[in-house]
Amino acid sequence: MSSVREEGKDRIIFVTKEDHAAPSSAELVEEDPNDPYEERGLILPSGEINWNCPCLGGMASGPCGTEFKDAFSCFHYSKEEVKGSDCLEQFRAMQECMQRYPELYPQEDEKSSETDQTSQDSASAETPGLCS
Amino acid sequence: MLKCRSVWKKLVPLARASSTLCRQNVRKAGLNNGRIVRAPAAQMSTGPAGGGRENQIYVVLVGAVCLGGVAYAYHTLKRDQKRHEERMAELSSRPHLRGAEKTAVPTESEPPAEEATETEAVPEPEPEAAPSPEEPSSPAPEAEAAAPGKTTEPLPADETAVEASPEEAVEPPAAPVVEPDAPVVEPDAPVVEPDAPVVEEEPAAPSEPSPVDLTEPTPAPVVESEPAATAAAETPAAEPAEPQPEVVAESGAESTPASSKVPSHTPYLLIGGGTASFAAARSIRARDPGAKVLIVTDEPDLPYMRPPLSKELWFSDDPSVTETLRFKQWNGKERSIYFQPPSFYINPEDLDSAENGGVAVLTGKKVIHMDVRGNKVKLDDNTEISYDKCLIATGGVPRNLQAIERAGEEVMKRTTLFRKIEDFISLEKVSRNIKSITIIGGGFLGSELACALGRRSTDSGLEVIQMYPEKGNMGKVLPEYLSNWTTEKVKKEGVKVISEALVKSVTCKDDKLEIQLKDGRLVKTDHIVAAVGLEPNVDLAKSAGLEVDSDFGGYRVNAELQARSNIWVAGDAACFYDIRLGRRRVEHHDHAVVSGRLAGENMTGASKPYWHQSMFWSDLGPDVGYEAIGIVDSSLPTVGVFAKATAKDTPKAATEKSGTGIRSESETEDTAVSPVASSTPTPAVEQHKDSYGKGVIFYLRDKVVVGIILWNVFNRMPIARKIIKDGEEHADLNEVAKLFNIHED
Numbered sequence: 030m031s032s033v034r035e036e037g038k039d040r041i042i043f044v045t046k047e048d049h050a051a052p053s054s055a056e057l058v059e060e061d062p063n064d065p066y067e068e069r070g071l072i073l074p075s076g077e078i079n080w081n082c083p084c085l086g087g088m089a090s091g092p093c094g095t096e097f098k099d100a101f102s103c104f105h106y107s108k109e110e111v112k113g114s115d116c117l118e119q120f121r122a123m124q125e126c127m128q129r130y131p132e133l134y135p136q137e138d139e140k141s142s143e144t145d146q147t148s149q150d151s152a153s154a155e156t157p158g159l160c161s
Numbered sequence: 162m163l164k165c166r167s168v169w170k171k172l173v174p175l176a177r178a179s180s181t182l183c184r185q186n187v188r189k190a191g192l193n194n195g196r197i198v199r200a201p202a203a204q205m206s207t208g209p210a211g212g213g214r215e216n217q218i219y220v221v222l223v224g225a226v227c228l229g230g231v232a233y234a235y236h237t238l239k240r241d242q243k244r245h246e247e248r249m250a251e252l253s254s255r256p257h258l259r260g261a262e263k264t265a266v267p268t269e270s271e272p273p274a275e276e277a278t279e280t281e282a283v284p285e286p287e288p289e290a291a292p293s294p295e296e297p298s299s300p301a302p303e304a305e306a307a308a309p310g311k312t313t314e315p316l317p318a319d320e321t322a323v324e325a326s327p328e329e330a331v332e333p334p335a336a337p338v339v340e341p342d343a344p345v346v347e348p349d350a351p352v353v354e355p356d357a358p359v360v361e362e363e364p365a366a367p368s369e370p371s372p373v374d375l376t377e378p379t380p381a382p383v384v385e386s387e388p389a390a391t392a393a394a395e396t397p398a399a400e401p402a403e404p405q406p407e408v409v410a411e412s413g414a415e416s417t418p419a420s421s422k423v424p425s426h427t428p429y430l431l432i433g434g435g436t437a438s439f440a441a442a443r444s445i446r447a448r449d450p451g452a453k454v455l456i457v458t459d460e461p462d463l464p465y466m467r468p469p470l471s472k473e474l475w476f477s478d479d480p481s482v483t484e485t486l487r488f489k490q491w492n493g494k495e496r497s498i499y500f501q502p503p504s505f506y507i508n509p510e511d512l513d514s515a516e517n518g519g520v521a522v523l524t525g526k527k528v529i530h531m532d533v534r535g536n537k538v539k540l541d542d543n544t545e546i547s548y549d550k551c552l553i554a555t556g557g558v559p560r561n562l563q564a565i566e567r568a569g570e571e572v573m574k575r576t577t578l579f580r581k582i583e584d585f586i587s588l589e590k591v592s593r594n595i596k597s598i599t600i601i602g603g604g605f606l607g608s609e610l611a612c613a614l615g616r617r618s619t620d621s622g623l624e625v626i627q628m629y630p631e632k633g634n635m636g637k638v639l640p641e642y643l644s645n646w647t648t649e650k651v652k653k654e655g656v657k658v659i660s661e662a663l664v665k666s667v668t669c670k671d672d673k674l675e676i677q678l679k680d681g682r683l684v685k686t687d688h689i690v691a692a693v694g695l696e697p698n699v700d701l702a703k704s705a706g707l708e709v710d711s712d713f714g715g716y717r718v719n720a721e722l723q724a725r726s727n728i729w730v731a732g733d734a735a736c737f738y739d740i741r742l743g744r745r746r747v748e749h750h751d752h753a754v755v756s757g758r759l760a761g762e763n764m765t766g767a768s769k770p771y772w773h774q775s776m777f778w779s780d781l782g783p784d785v786g787y788e789a790i791g792i793v794d795s796s797l798p799t800v801g802v803f804a805k806a807t808a809k810d811t812p813k814a815a816t817e818k819s820g821t822g823i824r825s826e827s828e829t830e831d832t833a834v835s836p837v838a839s840s841t842p843t844p845a846v847e848q849h850k851d852s853y854g855k856g857v858i859f860y861l862r863d864k865v866v867v868g869i870i871l872w873n874v875f876n877r878m879p880i881a882r883k884i885i886k887d888g889e890e891h892a893d894l895n896e897v898a899k900l901f902n903i904h905e906d
Contacts, residue, residue: 031895038798039640042895046804046904053899058887066772080447081762090446091505095517098450132502 078105091133093126422510423523423544427455429764430538430548432528432701434458436466436750437554437732437757439500442520444761451518452765455509457540459527462582463506465498468750470585471606472780474498475613483586498582531705533725550764553707553716553724554732554757555698557748561691562601564664571669576689579606588690592617595687596624599676601664602692603629603636605779608651610690612781615655625655626686628662628676634781638789639858640799643872646853650785659684695748697734710736713746720770722760729764731756739771741888742792742867749777774882786812788878791868791885793860802898803856803872811873857881857898864890866897877901 031044061067063074071082080089080098088097100123103116113120127134429445431438434456442454456464465486473488482488489495507519530539537547559578566573577588592598592614600611611627618625631637633644634651652658663679667689676684697715701707707724708717715736718724722737730737732753736746747756752775762769780786853872860868865888869881880900891897 036640036642039642040798040800041642042800042802042898044802044804044895044898044903048895049804049899049902049904051899053896054893055891055896055900056889057883057900058889066769068773081444081758083758085447087443087501087505090443090520091501092507092517092519094446095450130504132504 078102087133092130093123093134096123096126099123422508423526423540423546424455424509424512424521425545426547427453427512428549429454429552430546430550431456431552431554432538433552433554433556433732433734434460434462434464434522434524435554435556435732436464436500436753437556437735437760438552439464440754440757441552441554441729441731441761441764444758445765446518446520448762448765448767451516453512453515453518454520455512455546456520456522457526457528457538457546458522458524459541460581461524462499463503463522463524464500465582466500466750467580469498470582471579471609471613474585475589475610475617483589486582528701529704531701533705533707533728536727548727550727551729552757552760552764553701553728553730553734554753554760555700556733557695557697559691560694560696562664562667562693564666565689565691568667569669572667572674572689575669575674575687576691578691579610580695591688592623593621596622597626597686598623598688598690599626599628599674599684599686600690600692601628601676602690602694603627603631603634603660604638604692604694605635607690607692608634608647608781609779610692611656611658612651612654615651618655624657624686626657626659626684627651628659628664628678628684630661630663632660634658635779637795638793639870640795640801643801643853643858644795647781647785650781654781695733697736697746699734710744710746712736713744715746721763721768722756722771723763729760731760737771741774741886745792747775749775751775751777774885776878776882780812784811785873786875787870787872788875788881789868789870790878790881791860791866792862793868793870797860797862797868799858799860800894801853801856801858801872802895802903803853804903812875856903857901859894859897866891866894871901874901874903 031042031048034041034043069079069082071079071084073079078101088094091097096119100116100119103119104113107113107115109115128136429442429452431441431454435458438456438458442456445452445454458464469488474482474486477488479485479487479489486498487495488498505520507515507521509521509523512519512521527541528538529541531551532538535547536549536551537545538551539545559580561576561578565576577584577591579585579588598614600607600614607627607629611625614623614625617623627634629636631644632641633639633648635647636644638644639647648658648660659678659682661680662682664676665679666677668675668677672687674686674689676686676689678684699707699709699714699716702709702716705725705728707728707730709715710717713736715734716724716730718730718735718737720738720740722729722731722735724730733746733748735756736744737756738744755773755775756771759769759771759773774790776788776790778786778788855873857874858870858872859866860870866884869884871877871881884897884900
């Protein structure tokens with residue numbers, strides 16, 4: 030059973046699990062899906078990508094931000110059967126850029142980086158001045 | 162040309178309107194006359210007199226407009242030219258990047274010296290070999306010696322080479338114009354000569370080796386700046402040569418190298434290099450592709466997060482933590498307090514030329530003056546940076562007790578005002594070498610530091626004392642019963658708590674500090690940490706003409722965080738209007754992130770008010786932690802709903818479960834990372850005799866919930882945020898508390 034105590038202006042209620050078992054009768058205001066001020070997730074109601082989403086971290090704002098935006102936009106709007114299959118060029122550019130900043134974009138997948146080592150090496154050798 | 166056309170385009174409608182008006186007036190006059198004298202029909206027609214007059218007026222008007230347009234264009238160009246010259250002069254007066262060459266000659270004489278060079282160029286075609294680098298007394302040879310090394314501005318080189326030729330041709334007529342300058346630099350003239358042949362050769366012999374080519378940029382812009390009176394048409398070409406001034410700047414007296422790296426203009430200028438500034442930079446870059454953002458900070462460090470300085474860093478096992486500033490969280494995940502490693506940022510000098518823009522951080526520079534009408538700021542080394550949009554995120558400076566300030570140097574030496582990385586490093590070191598430390602202040606910072614040091618005390622035998630005027634820890638935030646409970650917890654962390662303590666005076670005796678309290682108690686200690694509040698930094702208010710809030714301190718801004726036309730303020734220094742909760746100033750990390758992000762959005766055209774309510778949290782040791790949102794002021798009436806806590810309801814367990822390192826991340830940053838599987842639970846199960854294990858506390862203002870604390874209840878902030886946003890009156894807060902499922906994990 031819940032117990033209530035008053036200490037001056039402060040009220041203290043102790044509740045057991047059973048006390049809170051019943052669903053709440055508190056009413057919350059319905060959310061407006063088109064609220065322009067509300068913090069949005071990754072995809073805005075209009076269908077566009079919210080580059081400022083905290084979930085992206087620093088991806089869209091770092092040195093490879095432009096490449097990331099290109100690749101991700103292409104992917105997002107891709108209508109191919111295999112979504113993003115028409116975006117290989119952008120993804121390649123993004124990956125090349127990211128390899129130049131290993132501190133920022135750590136290559137976590139060791140296996141794939143090893144197998145791709147040769148192709149990456151040649152690719153990175155070709156693009157010394159691409160993204161200046 | 163274009164200017165002329167655009168000006169003309171603007172003026173044509175006016176001209177038409179005015180001519181129409183004129184014509185109408187004429188007609189009216191004619192009509193009036195017509196009624197009396199002639200038939201209207203005759204007047205209406207374009208008879209010889211009326212028609213002629215009409216046309217004449219029209220022609221006169223059009224002609225005047227034409228002339229006006231031309232005059233305006235010419236005037237603007239002249240002004241630009243003058244501005245360019247001024248800028249050049251100013252830039253050339255900036256210290257030299259290459260410290261190799263020393264010179265005693267003041268740099269102010271640089272442009273005139275170069276000009277004199279030009280005049281010499283034609284009359285004295287001496288085929289001297291180009292560079293004579295080792296002439297310390299001469300700035301000019303420096304210019305050429307420096308220029309070969311500085312090839313960052315290769316692009317306009319061709320342009321300037323082309324420019325240089327017509328300039329050279331213009332030279333002789335310009336010479337008499339320059340004459341007045343020449344006598345000024347007469348003493349330098351003979352020494353300056355070696356430069357002359359270089360200039361001379363450049364248009365004549367393009368086959369010259371590259372050092373000469375590179376010297377072109379140096380004299381060329383000067384060449385252009387000098388014949389202002391003669392070649393107004395050439396001046397647009399002077400603009401592309403703008404980057405060249407960087408090279409000219411090299412050929413000056415040596416001083417701090419950093420200054421010459423400062424861009425003279427940046428689209429986005431962020432004053433202050435803390436959390437709010439970084440969040441704004443990120444936001445701007447996300448929304449404005451290719452944005453160029455310059456952060457100016459007086460600290461030597463890149464942007465970093467502050468909470469770990471009083472929490473996680475102290476719990477680190479790594480002895481080199483003061484250098485690495487990395488810390489391992491409960492789940493083993495390690496990160497640095499810096500938001501991003503140095504490779505994320507670009508150098509300030511590369512900001513202008515960066516194709517995709519970037520964020521540059523200028524450290525160790527303080528903005529001392531702000532010219533709002535001119536859209537520019539002045540740094541403490543007198544460089545000026547102009548901007549399009551500016552953010553002020555200067556944060557604040559820790560307050561000090563008057564008793565300590567009065568007490569003299571010996572006491573001040575043994576006092577830490579804790580805020581920055583350097584304070585952490587020095588306090589960490591000090592705490593290892595002393596026997597007793599006293600923290601004055603019972604708020605967030607004071608309590609966190611006391612707990613952190615208290616934990617250390619178990620190993621080192623350090624005596625940790627915490628004293629404050631309130632009755633209990635967090636006395637201004639938590640309702641009394643919780644404040645008391647918290648104080649007990651703090652004591653359990655090994656801290657000697659002295660509550661209701663008002664400091665009267667502090668003295669230093671025999672290398673020990675003596676704190677005299679107003680009630681007569683005397684506390685002896687080795688070192689003091691003052692955590693008595695933050696003074697928001699409003700140094701720029703005066704020069705910028707910005708309003709300072711008298712109630713909360715800080716710059717007064719509107720709900721969109723805007724102070725004046727192109728100026729926004731975010732973070733600790735912003736006193737803003739919260740649509741839901743009224744005017745406030747918030748000194749928390751998440752607020753800095755949220756407001757910084759919002760300011761960045763608004764700087765890129767969003768016009769959004771402060772809407773997303775920020776939260777804050779505090780951990781007082783591993784067993785007491787809470788998250789809070791809104792106005793959490795202990796003077797408000799509160800309603801607390803509590804359940805019994807289990808071992809799972811501790812901050813440690815919360816971070817393990819959500820897989821994030823620190824809760825500052827889980828709310829505001831990366832949620833795309835897959836959670837790490839929770840590790841083994843804490844070995845000791847806390848037996849909570851006292852019922853305040855976990856629960857929700859509502860803070861009410863006129864029966865509306867304006868603040869909520871989630872006490873040892875984690876990852877439910879969205880619900881709390883929603884309740885505050887609604888701003889509804891709830892009859893039974895127990896029902897509202899049900900929404901939080903406090904009994905579940």
